[in-house]
Amino acid sequence: MNIINRLIGEIYGSTFPSGHLQRLHALIAAARTGIHPPRKAHWDEKDVVLITYADQVREDNTPTLTTFSCFYRQYLQASFNLVHLLPFFPSSSDDGFAVIDYHQVNPPYGGWQEIADLHQHTRLMFDFVCNHMSAHSSWFSHYLAQDVGWDDFFISQPPTADLSAVTRPRTSPLLTPFVLADGKTRFIWTTFSADQVDLNYANPDVLLNMVRVLLDYLQRGADYLRLDAVGYMWKTPGTSCIHLEKTHLLVKLFRAIIDKVAAGAVLLTETNVPHRDNIRYFGNGRDEAQMVYQFPLPPLVLHAIHRGSSRALRHWASSLDGGGGSTTFFNFLASHDGIGLNPLRGILPEGEIIALAQDLAQEGAQISWKTDTDGTSSPYEINVTYLDALNKQQDSDDTRLQRFLLAHGLLLAFPGVPAVYVQSILGSRNDIEGMKVTGQNRAINRQKYALCDIRRALATTGSLRQRIYTALSQLIQVRKGQPAFHPDNPMRLVDSDDTLLVMQRQAKDPQDTLWCVFNVSASTVSYRLPEPRDYHDAIGGEKIDGKQDMALGAWQFRWLRA
Incomplete structure (x- = not known):
């Protein structure tokens, strides 16, 4: 416990009450007795991750997790031995990332028993949405009601505060007005949207409650924990409020707790930022995250195939260092989010980044923008399925398949643990209708399916969807049989x-x-x-x-x- 005590001291100094420290150690001790069996000790070439929603496939009158578990066993288990279930908690927006209750499963998906049933067939990754939660949560309701003990759970700032230095991942306002029980208005820190209120980790009560969440997920069987939007956790007005030293200390604290209670569990940080900032979350190689997302890979592979040149991809890849066995990269091409462009900054000239975004926009992709510190806007994310990102609308299916398999051949060959988004293995195209219905750009790559429809589509011989599913599944099988692809091999x-x-x-x-x-x-x-x-x-x-x-x-x- 010396490491944990030291980290608490570095983060909070004398502001962390002794009673809170005792409760923290009691939580950890209780969790150690309830976590069985031990996790896989390391990673190897057989580890391939599926990224999916808990309601990805549906059928009437059945919890979606039950339906997904059946679909997984029939179509996906042979390829993927770890499933990243995107947030499956009650939520008010952002497809699960505005969490109402960290400790519950969204009822239409099922319950913790359905999670446990799926865990019988695969290892699981849970999202630890650690930066913010829903404005419709009970925690925030207590705050608005000004109940005793809840006053500092969230961050308020006067509307006149100079927050111009704060890094903004969105064009939405950083502060959102809310009326409290006394009738007064407070302006609450909302990094991502007005429905996602940022937690105040400067309050020791917030830390204790979030440690309870972390331990609950480990006790529920999480093998990997993905720290969503982790770079924004600690706020100090007057700074960029991203990647601050106390944010890194919090990640180290989470890692120390995980190592204490669930050896083998893996911490993965999600920081869609330039490469040099991203890899800082490895810490010294043994005290922070074991894995970080390889965010430059998706746009660089896309850039290489669009330009017919590997120059930028090759130059970037030549500098990679995965950490010599104690850390590795989480490699992917597509995810529930779009293709981030921030990781390209410092690798490609800004003109080439803008040109790539414009080229894809002409083919039906949507572009999301962020506000820069000088008040201008720049492209932040391309919203598109990876299949359609690689190709022009007039391309033949044969060309689509070739480019798609090439991209995934690169993904599966790079050092690290590869992850494939469910829309990719299913050969999905842009969901224009879904985007129109929701009004959200990201919905273009988040289509959900009736079980009978997706089964029929995968059985349609010669269809692009069926060809992609078959060919990519076979490629993954070959990859899993090659010892050279062990993530630690150079x-x-x-x-x-x-x-x-x-x-x-x-x-x-x-x-x-x-x-x-x-x-x-x-x-x-x-x-x-x-x-x-x-x-x-x-x-x-x-x-x-x-x-x-x-x-x-x-x-x-x-x-x-x-």
Whole structure:
């Protein structure tokens, strides 16, 4: 407990009451006795994550978690051994991220028993929505009612406060007016929307309540915990209020608690920011998050395929360091959010970032904007399915499939643990109607399905959806059988023409080492491997003479073993 006491001291100094410290240790001690069995000790090449909503598939008169569990076992279990269930708690907006009650399952989804039933078939990742909660929550109702003990749970500022330095991820107002029981108006800190009120971690009572949430999720079986919007947790007016030192200390405290009660559980931080800020959440490699999102990967892969050039992707990838076994990257191409552009800043010139956004907007994507500190706006996120992001509207299905598999071949080859969004494995296109109905750009990539409809679509031979589901499922199976793709194995990039990206994934056994060659262009390209020997393609099984030039067709890739 010395680490926990030290971190509490660094965060709160003398403002953390001794009684609160005793309650904190009592919570931790109680949780240690109730958490069984132990988690998987580490990650390996067989770990592939599915990102999905708890109500992704539906049928009448059945909890959606029950329906999803059935669908998962039939269509997805062979590919994915860990499921990231996006927030499944009662919520008032933002598709679950405005949490009303952290400790309950949204009734239409089922209850904790349905979560436990799904956990019998897969490991699970829960969202720990640690920065904010719903303005319709009981916690905020207590605050508005000015009940005893709730006054400092949220953050109020006078409307005249100079908050110009605060980093803004949205164009919505930072402060939202609310009327309290005494009839007076307070302006409450709302980083993401008027319905999402930020918690005040400077109040020790808030920390205790959020630790209870953290421990509850571990006791409910969470193997991974995703810290949503974690970079904004601590606020100090006059600063950027993002990535502050006390935010990092809070993450270290969460990590210390997790290590104490649930060894093997993994902490994943969600910080959609430039790469150098993102990897700071690794801490010293052993005291903060074990995983961080690889946020530059989705837009850089997209940029490479759109431009037919791997130059920017290759240059960025050459500098990656996953942490030597104690940390690794959480790699993905698509998620419930859009394709973030902030991580590109510092990697690509601003003109190229804007051009990429404009190109996609012409093909039906939606662009979300943020307010910069100088009052101007810049593109923050592209809202689109990854399938449609890769292609033009007039492209053939064959071209769509080739580009899509190339992108996922890159995803599955990069060092780290790969994650695939459910819309990707299901071959989903832009949901324009859903976006119109909700009025939300992100709904374009959040379509939900009746179970009978999605089963029928996946059984339709020759359809793009069926072809993508089959081909991507097969590619994941091949990936899981390659020891070279263990997340801890190093990647060596080899100089090549810009139309190619060539990497070697070096396994402990040289016989398992892979050469991965990707043609990101629309042209046929020839390439000779640096090591002249005979190879076979782990994907297609063909024999390749490494002493001669190898031809790769448009958007073709190979994973080659000696």
